[in-house]
Amino acid sequence: MTFKPAHLLVVLLATALPAMAQNVATVNGKAIPASQLEALVKQAVTQGQQQDTPQLRAQIKQDLVVNEVLIQEAEKSGLAKNADVKQAIEQARQTILVRAMMFDYLKKNPVTDAEVQAEYDKQKAQAGDKEYHLFNIVLDTEDEAKATISKLKGGAKFEELAKQVSKDPGNASKGGDLDWSVPSNWPPAFAQALTKLQKGQFTETPVKMTDAQGKDKFHIVKLDDTRTAKFPTLEEVKRDFVNGISQQRLQAYQQTLIKKAKIAP
Numbered sequence: 001m002t003f004k005p006a007h008l009l010v011v012l013l014a015t016a017l018p019a020m021a022q023n024v025a026t027v028n029g030k031a032i033p034a035s036q037l038e039a040l041v042k043q044a045v046t047q048g049q050q051q052d053t054p055q056l057r058a059q060i061k062q063d064l065v066v067n068e069v070l071i072q073e074a075e076k077s078g079l080a081k082n083a084d085v086k087q088a089i090e091q092a093r094q095t096i097l098v099r100a101m102m103f104d105y106l107k108k109n110p111v112t113d114a115e116v117q118a119e120y121d122k123q124k125a126q127a128g129d130k131e132y133h134l135f136n137i138v139l140d141t142e143d144e145a146k147a148t149i150s151k152l153k154g155g156a157k158f159e160e161l162a163k164q165v166s167k168d169p170g171n172a173s174k175g176g177d178l179d180w181s182v183p184s185n186w187p188p189a190f191a192q193a194l195t196k197l198q199k200g201q202f203t204e205t206p207v208k209m210t211d212a213q214g215k216d217k218f219h220i221v222k223l224d225d226t227r228t229a230k231f232p233t234l235e236e237v238k239r240d241f242v243n244g245i246s247q248q249r250l251q252a253y254q255q256t257l258i259k260k261a262k263i264a265p
Contacts, residue, residue, distance in 0.1 A: 024061050027068040037061060102250055111245045119241050124231050127182040131229045134178040135222040138168040145206035145218035152202060158222050182229055197223040
């Protein structure tokens with residue numbers, strides 16, 4: 001079959017356009033593939049909850065072009081051969097590989113709705129059906145705590161005393177107010193002491209606990225009020241539960257791999 005010149009031009013354009021569409025731009029002759037743009041658009045929409053708009057695509061395209069210009073300049077200057085740069089690139093490569101492996105593991109071992117429901121039911125049961133409004137005074141020594149308890153018994157106001165003597169600055173500024181919480185969030189020492197309190201009462205024996213720095217602190221806790229607990233619905237917290245179970249699964253998988261590995265000093 002013989003094509004006339006005009007027909008031949010149409011055929012050539014039809015053949016070339018798909019190939020051209022595979023790239024979003026070229027920088028000094030190097031093409032930037034459209035797949036990079038699509039991946040970044042998908043990431044922006046998924047993580048940043050942005051809309052896939054022409055403006056977003058134009059911005060990402062511009063970022064890709066600028067990035068390619070900078071990469072070419074860095075390579076031209078020989079930075080890719082720098083030892084520190086090589087090490088950083090290798091670390092990035094390892095991080096990407098490990099992350100990809102973890103995502104692949106979760107894809108093959110997804111968290112099921114049944115697992116989420118079971119964990120939700122477990123935590124709901126542990127939280128109980130009551131919330132407690134607590135106030136707290138933190139002191140460095142048992143003697144300080146006992147002296148403060150004596151003042152409270154003598155009629156001193158808990159909130160005012162907390163502002164004056166509590167060693168926890170953030171908590172002291174609020175008059176010792178710990179807001180509402182459920183027993184499952186309390187340290188065991190707190191829970192044991194507070195189960196014996198009635199509304200308006202405070203612990204008459206200092207509650208000894210160790211802080212994040214490993215130092216012993218002495219607490220005086222007041223139970224201000226109680227109310228029916230408002231546990232969130234499964235729909236409201238499902239994503240958090242999925243993420244939590246996923247993290248547990250990945251940690252278990254990691255430990256399994258470590259146990260199988262032959263590790264020498």
